Amino acid sequence: MPWTAVGATLLAAALPPVVAGFLFGKLAIAALVAAMSAHLASKDVRTGTAGLIVFATGLAGFVCLGKPDMTLLVAPMVAIAAATAGYYGFAKPVVRGLIFWTIFTSPLIPADQEQALFVVYCLSMVWSLVITRLAGLAATLPPEEPTSAHYAAIFGAVFAVGLAISTYFGQRHFGNHGFWFPLSFIALCLPPHGQLFSRTLQRTVGTVVGSLVLFGLGLVATDPWWIAPIGIVSLPLGFRILPMSYTGFITCLTITVLAFLNVATDIDTLAFERLATMGLAALMTGALAAVGALVLWFVKPEALRALTQDGG
Structure with a gap:
């Protein structure tokens, strides 16, 4: 990767959590989730589509914030949504968003500041999308081929089972860093x-x-x-x-x-x-x-x- 692209990547994905951490402490985690997800997704698809995907996966995270049991219900559904997106050739940006969404299932983020988290998340997402597009990095990766209905269904079932299992055991056996189990699983499932x-x-x-x-x-x-x-x-x-x-x-x-x-x-x-x-x-x-x-x-x-x- 050229150093100019490295600089743009850091500006888009690393600057928001640094600023948020300096101003708001632990809210930097939400900025990291939004900025990194938006940057990676916008390299796969056009900026508008990437924004919709990252906003939707973010909402899934907010639904589960501070509610570990709710995560076990939401996780399989977002996994199926990722597989369905694959039928139309958009599985990769959705899965990228889920890699960082799993951080929301951990106690690293203060669950009593939902409004501030939402604002930080949205601003960081928009910043990352704008910088990525201005740097000429948006939609620069090869397009993803749509999958068949059979393949999407099988991938959805496997992905949903694995995400539910990894989330469950991560929450109960790895303490504050339990998000690492589902995060690793999702990263390996990237198309x-x-x-x-x-x-x-x-x-x-x-x-x-x-x-x-x-x-x-x-x-x-x-x-x-x-x-x-x-x-x-x-x-x-x-x-x-x-x-x-x-x-x-x-x-x-x-x-x-x-x-x-x-x-x-x-x-x-x-x-x-x-x-x-x-x-x-x-x-x-x-x-x-x-x-x-x-x-x-x-x-x-x-x-x-x-x-x-x-x-x-």
């Missing part, structure tokens, strides 16, 4: 699905390497504020090398996320939770993908052959 197993391997390796690097740094520098600048440097570096190495990007992204969360949580806990959730997500994704492939083999074998030819 095109022909690259599912190779992407799972790359993401797993990147997560392990990034977690171990930051864990090692934590042993040397006990003050988390000495580690935070490393996260700042890792983010643009990750975007820079993304076209060349997805594994390298995930490594840098993992370092960035853990470096900032380390300010509030010890690195030992963070590294364990990140590795555990990634491992569980990879195992569950592989198992569900195998079931989905088996069903697809019975109902539409030509679709399964197409997936295999695409790199599955």
